[in-house]
Amino acid sequence: MNKVASVSTSILHETEYVARLINYAVENQYSVAVWRLPNDPVRHLIISRKPQHLKRDAALEELEQGFIFAPFDRNNDTIYLPADYKFSFADGALKPAEDPVEATSYTWFEEQFTNTIAPHDAVKYHRIEQSTHHTVIPYIDLVKKSVHEIEKGTFEKVVPSRSKVIDLPLEFDIVYSFQNLCNAYPNALISFVSSPQTGSWLGATPEVLVSVEDKTIFRTVALAGTQPYNAGIDLKSVAWTQKEIEEQALVERYVISCFKKIRVREYDEYGPKTVVAGNLMHLKSDFTVDMKAINFPQLGSVMLQLLHPTSAVCGMPLEPALDFLYEHEGYNRQFYAGFLGPVNVANNINIFVNLRCMQLLDSKAILYAGAGVTVDSSPEKEWNETEIKFNTLLNVIRKA
Numbered sequence: 001m002n003k004v005a006s007v008s009t010s011i012l013h014e015t016e017y018v019a020r021l022i023n024y025a026v027e028n029q030y031s032v033a034v035w036r037l038p039n040d041p042v043r044h045l046i047i048s049r050k051p052q053h054l055k056r057d058a059a060l061e062e063l064e065q066g067f068i069f070a071p072f073d074r075n076n077d078t079i080y081l082p083a084d085y086k087f088s089f090a091d092g093a094l095k096p097a098e099d100p101v102e103a104t105s106y107t108w109f110e111e112q113f114t115n116t117i118a119p120h121d122a123v124k125y126h127r128i129e130q131s132t133h134h135t136v137i138p139y140i141d142l143v144k145k146s147v148h149e150i151e152k153g154t155f156e157k158v159v160p161s162r163s164k165v166i167d168l169p170l171e172f173d174i175v176y177s178f179q180n181l182c183n184a185y186p187n188a189l190i191s192f193v194s195s196p197q198t199g200s201w202l203g204a205t206p207e208v209l210v211s212v213e214d215k216t217i218f219r220t221v222a223l224a225g226t227q228p229y230n231a232g233i234d235l236k237s238v239a240w241t242q243k244e245i246e247e248q249a250l251v252e253r254y255v256i257s258c259f260k261k262i263r264v265r266e267y268d269e270y271g272p273k274t275v276v277a278g279n280l281m282h283l284k285s286d287f288t289v290d291m292k293a294i295n296f297p298q299l300g301s302v303m304l305q306l307l308h309p310t311s312a313v314c315g316m317p318l319e320p321a322l323d324f325l326y327e328h329e330g331y332n333r334q335f336y337a338g339f340l341g342p343v344n345v346a347n348n349i350n351i352f353v354n355l356r357c358m359q360l361l362d363s364k365a366i367l368y369a370g371a372g373v374t375v376d377s378s379p380e381k382e383w384n385e386t387e388i389k390f391n392t393l394l395n396v397i398r399k400a
């Protein structure tokens, strides 16, 4: 470890670093991403001076380490934040530098913030102009319309969503909210992304879209079906309705159809199993592929392009469901149900679907949630499902 890093490690708490770094990024019109992977004690922060736009077919495997943030709409570019500065934290303190970018970042921090004792300013974040008045049709009507289209045979499943505007609590603080989300949801990706182009987004998503471990193991999941989770429930005894089983099976079929398009047959499938995602439970199947065994080094990028948007957030078949959502949902999902995550950090790619997220505005925030609709859907139940999905963040933010 270099000399200067060890001085501040003994002085500053993680939250003090993170607060100063976010403020530095926002004041300089730079972008910042902070994240914590599921079941990992380490928190990471990167600052990016110049975000780049990636085309849909970009080879993620070839990028320098950074963070990607993509909107729901596939026609809009993915934003890539290369890591100009990078910090990692564990147990409330800065970790010893693990790569050259971290080593130079730690030295830079000491030079930049010589007065390490002074308390940090209130934490700022990038805000983009955003109307909070979404003129949408009532969600219950949207679900009824969805069921009607399914009955007509337009598609088998669709995932209509809605937004909810809340007043942020007066004492809202992004750094503490992030920490609280990490504590509350150990098996979610907790993320905060703030850039002049995208505004600021905070989330706790349970859904892996594409992960590639050590350029060798590819993973994705089929996640769907939702029930509230109460601590102490025995997961083995949880019962699912026919509707939920079918809804998840459709996502599984969708994932398999993507493998088929590229003639990959050598995938392992495990599940579906009941999993806990914060205040909720879902049905999940895991898919893995040994990329070395099939000699497919770019499987991650290729599958990302094929999978997004999956039928967990859009519908099946994809095109008519997407057309329906664009025509009837009545608002722009922006980065909700897009994807996000670190690329090539410690040799891994970890991309998640951007669910259970909110966009931060001045003193307000916009929450987003959707629910999978099949022919057996009850509109009131789907509305209720979106309410409990909002609660994943609300339960933590309101306590903050």
Ligand SMILES: C=C(O[C@@H]1C=C(C(=O)O)C=C[C@H]1O)C(=O)O
Pocket: 159, 161, 207, 223, 224, 225, 226, 282, 312, 313, 355, 356, 368, 369, 370, 371, 372, 373, 389
């Ligand atoms: C669409 C969302 O979640 C997705 C839809 C689910 C469902 O329909 O049961 C469950 C998990 C997610 O794949 C959301 O959280 O907004």
